[in-house]
Amino acid sequence: MLSTIKNYLARQARNPFGWFGRIVAPLVFNHENQHMEDFGLERMDPQKDDYILEIGFGHGRLLSKLVQQVTEGKVHGIDISEQMVKVTTNRNKDCVDNGKLALKQASIADIPYPEGKFDKVFTCNTIYFWPDPKENIKEVKRVLKPGGKLLCAFRDKDLMQSKSSAVTENREIFQNLYPPEEVKQLFQEAGFKKAQIHAKIANSETTFLAVGTR
Numbered sequence: 404m405l406s407t408i409k410n411y412l413a414r415q416a417r418n419p420f421g422w423f424g425r426i427v428a429p430l431v432f433n434h435e436n437q438h439m440e441d442f443g444l445e446r447m448d449p450q451k452d453d454y455i456l457e458i459g460f461g462h463g464r465l466l467s468k469l470v471q472q473v474t475e476g477k478v479h480g481i482d483i484s485e486q487m488v489k490v491t492t493n494r495n496k497d498c499v500d501n502g503k504l505a506l507k508q509a510s511i512a513d514i515p516y517p518e519g520k521f522d523k524v525f526t527c528n529t530i531y532f533w534p535d536p537k538e539n540i541k542e543v544k545r546v547l548k549p550g551g552k553l554l555c556a557f558r559d560k561d562l563m564q565s566k567s568s569a570v571t572e573n574r575e576i577f578q579n580l581y582p583p584e585e586v587k588q589l590f591q592e593a594g595f596k597k598a599q600i601h602a603k604i605a606n607s608e609t610t611f612l613a614v615g616t617r
């Protein structure tokens with residue numbers, strides 16, 4: 404019974420669905436992950452004319468902040484979860500209606516945008532679920548402009564494993580747990596010119612931000 408509940412929670416984290424995905428998942432993401440998104444936002448330093456994509460936006464809290472800062476460019480988001488696309492579209496209805504924000508249901512494996520479109524691509528707490536990390540990082544690189552940046556916020560393998568037994572008991576869902584240097588290596592192997600790892604302590608935990616420059 405307990406293992407069924409943990410499996411349900413793990414599946415919700417990977418691809419939120421149903422009433423739990425609509426109501427509970429956004430509250431959990433907000434509470435747990437806000438400091439990681441803010442870390443990414445600081446390092447991203449959005450410019451008013453930037454074209455920015457967030458992958459796996461979940462509740463869309465960061466997107467709501469980005470649209471305030473990007474007044475001349477445009478903010479885009481993709482998420483594999485139909486439910487998260489619905490929730491975030493409703494939460495940001497005005498920005499979607501006036502064309503400041505575009506949201507689509509899609510996977511990092513096949514980003515529905517042309518080559519060289521974005522100045523910055525951000526993603527937070529999604530790497531664990533990617534189907535093929537090295538290929539997926541290459542796919543992000545494809546949609547970045549030369550000199551553009553991929554910012555990927557994540558908890559490292561040790562922290563993920565100590566945080567919840569739902570993670571350790573569902574490794575087929577939390578497929579990709581890495582120490583920070585392995586994420587840096589993936590960025591280098593995917594062909595980023597520069598790859599750096601930044602760390603931040605907040606809420607008594609150290610989290611990481613990998614930044615790759617195309």
Ligand SMILES: C[S@@+](CC[C@H](N)C(=O)[O-])C[C@H]1O[C@@H](n2cnc3c(N)ncnc32)[C@H](O)[C@@H]1O
Nearest residue numbers: 417418432436459461482483484510511527528
């Ligand atoms: C744990 S939630 C994190 C949400 C938010 N970024 C945060 O940090 O609070 C993971 C999100 O990534 C999305 N996701 C998972 N796999 C994905 C994929 N292959 N492509 C795009 N989005 C994905 C899920 O639907 C979910 O919204």
